[in-house]
Amino acid sequence: MVREISPVEFAPSWPGAESTTLLDVREGWELDIVRLPGALHIPMGEIPDRLAEIDARQTIVVLCHGGVRSLRVAHFLVSRGYPSVANLTGGISAWQRDVDPSLASY
16 A cells, blocks of 8 residues: 655755655656755656665655656555655645745646
């Protein structure tokens, strides 16, 4: 099962949560528009080939634009044995709307 966490719940601990990895699974062109500092960027399609870059000892919070791709990746990580995975509900779109309206939207 994948836990859901809202941007409002997650934002106070990011950045700076030493035991948490924010995994951004958006495409590079999306990061050119808006990104969160400190996030690990691995596009969704590259996740299977780059699993070694994702530390299973960390809590992994997965981020995309609206929460759909990140949820799929979160389920994939859980199926591969990652013990602590959460989906950032609503993605960067919800972050921009609910946490930091100064961020660019798309």
